Amino acid sequence: MENHNINLTLNIWRQENPSTEGRFDEFKVSTSPDASILEMLDELNNTLEAKGERPIAFESDCREGICGTCGVVVNGHPHGPLPKIATCQLHMRTFKNGENLYIEPFRAKAYNIIKDLIVDRSPLDKIIQSGGFISINTGSAPDANIHPISKETATIAIEAAECIGCGACVAACKNASAMLFVSAKVSQFAVLPQGQLERYDRVQAMVNTMDEMGFGSCTNTYACEAECPKGVSITNIARMNRDFLNAKISSHALHF
Amino acid sequence: MSWLSRSFKTSIGQKLVMTITGLLLFFFLFVHLAGNFTIWGGEAFFTRYVSTLESLGNFTHFIEVGLALLFIVHIFFGLRLALQNAEKRPIQYKVYESNNLIDFSARYTWQTGVLILVFLVVHLITFWYLYKFGGEGRELFEIVTTWFANPLYSLFYIIIMIALGIHLQHGFQSAFQTLGWTHPKFTPIIEKLGTFIAWLFGLGFSLIPIYFYFSAIGGN
Ligand code: HEM
Numbered sequence A: 001m002e003n004h005n006i007n008l009t010l011n012i013w014r015q016e017n018p019s020t021e022g023r024f025d026e027f028k029v030s031t032s033p034d035a036s037i038l039e040m041l042d043e044l045n046n047t048l049e050a051k052g053e054r055p056i057a058f059e060s061d062c063r064e065g066i067c068g069t070c071g072v073v074v075n076g077h078p079h080g081p082l083p084k085i086a087t088c089q090l091h092m093r094t095f096k097n098g099e100n101l102y103i104e105p106f107r108a109k110a111y112n113i114i115k116d117l118i119v120d121r122s123p124l125d126k127i128i129q130s131g132g133f134i135s136i137n138t139g140s141a142p143d144a145n146i147h148p149i150s151k152e153t154a155t156i157a158i159e160a161a162e163c164i165g166c167g168a169c170v171a172a173c174k175n176a177s178a179m180l181f182v183s184a185k186v187s188q189f190a191v192l193p194q195g196q197l198e199r200y201d202r203v204q205a206m207v208n209t210m211d212e213m214g215f216g217s218c219t220n221t222y223a224c225e226a227e228c229p230k231g232v233s234i235t236n237i238a239r240m241n242r243d244f245l246n247a248k249i250s251s252h253a254l255h256f
Numbered sequence B: 001m002s003w004l005s006r007s008f009k010t011s012i013g014q015k016l017v018m019t020i021t022g023l024l025l026f027f028f029l030f031v032h033l034a035g036n037f038t039i040w041g042g043e044a045f046f047t048r049y050v051s052t053l054e055s056l057g058n059f060t061h062f063i064e065v066g067l068a069l070l071f072i073v074h075i076f077f078g079l080r081l082a083l084q085n086a087e088k089r090p091i092q093y094k095v096y097e098s099n100n101l102i103d104f105s106a107r108y109t110w111q112t113g114v115l116i117l118v119f120l121v122v123h124l125i126t127f128w129y130l131y132k133f134g135g136e137g138r139e140l141f142e143i144v145t146t147w148f149a150n151p152l153y154s155l156f157y158i159i160i161m162i163a164l165g166i167h168l169q170h171g172f173q174s175a176f177q178t179l180g181w182t183h184p185k186f187t188p189i190i191e192k193l194g195t196f197i198a199w200l201f202g203l204g205f206s207l208i209p210i211y212f213y214f215s216a217i218g219g220n
């Protein structure tokens, strides 16, 4: 069989645990261009384990771009240099034979490194817990159609709901701001009838938690949108800003 | 803590302060540029404009104090936001490319802001202070043209006006994003308007030092 493999030099961030210092380790690999980057790391881990060395820790689950667990930064881009894909969808044919790759964890004050490429993204969960839900009983699936909505509205909600919570927007932003994530989670409810009751409390609670968790503020540079694997739009950030301002003007909840 | 001070401490609340002060400053720049353009009417016309401003007395003082406050608040909140954001990624990336995907003007907002701040101080000392408290009874027209005959001063002035253009190229549309006033219908117009305004201010303010520098070396 012909060997089409490409040879790459990998510089991968290694860190034993949250409190130790990390470093880059260099690995030379020969890999199939058809392998995904995670498959390439699986193979590398097999060889490391065969040699009795510690495998590289990274996260993954669905490996088809929908669960949001696999994010790492490849050559300076969260989820790698190609637009609108998750790390698990990044194939080695993207890279040239002989290329140098830097693989780093998502970096932000709010994300602690657990091990190697795995970061603790639970601050994003905390934001959801503070308001990213609907607490009234909205019935079962067919009941959703009780409230007629336009196609445009449905599209806005669905496109916001495409966010897979991967946290790459934070990793991309120079301020490590979570505004794209939070605004997607605010918008998916804000435009729907079922989301109205808690609309203004939700946006204020989630923005407050976002600030408490140590994410930066938005300088409107839009690096998040460029790197988001789902192409979540910064118009969601505008909607969240608008709702936040409206909430401050009209909400009765004075405790915010 | 009241809801008001709590609200202005949130990330979006601080940005709203930047937006409101930024847009008001931007209105001021319009008036300032229009005022500057009276210089094209010649020395007598310009001097009449300056004395009209002075004849307004307390109204002018009121505007001056308001302006100073706008600048102070915009600068204070802007630098504080920049400092807060600078510590949100304690360990930097070895390779960081995401920022290269964004518009050039969006990368240097606080840096262009600091340049404008340096200019503001120099500008106030060399024009405003010298005119009001210089004590030699010099006309503003003469002060302005003397400074602009200095190539270093004119170059400094022009560089900062370019920085101002870059600040507003990003800042104008950014303000509408922060307010949440975006829509597929009018956001493209706002973006074009922002670019137009950036060029208008960048070029408009620069024309004056360019003209007076060349007329100074032209010997008339
Ligand atoms: C006449 C002068 C100025 C005008 C018209 C102006 C206007 C603006 C506008 C419209 C914005 C956008 C606000 C937003 O993103 O919502 C902005 C942002 C900003 N300005 Fe200015 N500005 C001026 C001077 C300054 C100065 C002197 C500084 C001082 C350091 C400064 C620092 C900043 C910073 C740091 C931001 C970004 C804030 C952020 O996004 O986090 N600006 N400016």
Ligand code: SF4
Residues within 6 Å of the ligand: A162, A163, A164, A165, A166, A167, A168, A169, A170, A180, A181, A184, A227, A228, A229, A230, A231, A232
């Ligand atoms: S907005 Fe995009 S980048 Fe951010 S968490 Fe959601 S899917 Fe990931």
Ligand code: FES
Residues within 6 Å of the ligand: A059, A060, A061, A062, A063, A064, A065, A066, A067, A068, A069, A070, A071, A086, A087, A088, A089
């Ligand atoms: S593993 Fe699920 S998105 Fe990549």
